[in-house]
Amino acid sequence: MADDAAACTACGLSEGRTQVVFGDGSPDADVVFVGEAPGAREDEQGVPFVGRSGQLLDRLLAEELGVERADVYIANVVKCRPPDNRDPRPDEIAACRPWLARQLDLVDPTVIITLGNFASRLLLETATGITKLRGADYRYGDPPRHLVPTFHPAAALRGGAGVLADMRSDFGRARDLMAA
Numbered sequence: 001m002a003d004d005a006a007a008c009t010a011c012g013l014s015e016g017r018t019q020v021v022f023g024d025g026s027p028d029a030d031v032v033f034v035g036e037a038p039g040a041r042e043d044e045q046g047v048p049f050v051g052r053s054g055q056l057l058d059r060l061l062a063e064e065l066g067v068e069r070a071d072v073y074i075a076n077v078v079k080c081r082p083p084d085n086r087d088p089r090p091d092e093i094a095a096c097r098p099w100l101a102r103q104l105d106l107v108d109p110t111v112i113i114t115l116g117n118f119a120s121r122l123l124l125e126t127a128t129g130i131t132k133l134r135g136a137d138y139r140y141g142d143p144p145r146h147l148v149p150t151f152h153p154a155a156a157l158r159g160g161a162g163v164l165a166d167m168r169s170d171f172g173r174a175r176d177l178m179a180a
């Protein structure tokens, strides 16, 4: 599937990318993280969440879930870097959505953790923002899996201790669901 995606030109983001950043981690993972879009570092390396947000994500994986990156699966709403890191547009998100749907089907996790507004709104099919959505457990897909929305790590890097504390609490919710 990643090989097919590497040649994808289904939206205009294909024009500015260095490479498609498809996903990383274990296809047998119990938990899948869904971010927003690759940034500059991700576009260079072809791996999601390798910049500053990724370092924070790795830390939360270790501290709150007791796992490493290789134990989880990580993907984004769009697989190609938007120019100048602008927000992905609705048409781009729609074009890329089948790839994410196939990733979620293939990995078939117990829990999906959506990082930030774009992933949370897409998978929950809502216009509600992450500040209101987070703090609860939802369902996604058929058969239904748990979905736990939380802030994007970039928000914690900007917003400080309150956001980070909320993220820790959300990761703890996911950990309890996986143990149940």
Ligand code: URA
Pocket: 035, 036, 037, 038, 039, 042, 047, 048, 049, 050, 051, 053, 054, 076
């Ligand atoms: N932010 C994201 O949403 N995804 C990445 O892969 C990196 C940063």
Ligand code: SF4
Pocket: 005, 008, 009, 010, 011, 012, 013, 014, 020, 078, 079, 080, 092, 095, 096, 097, 099
């Ligand atoms: Fe294809 Fe998604 Fe890249 Fe657009 S962002 S070209 S849909 S892989």
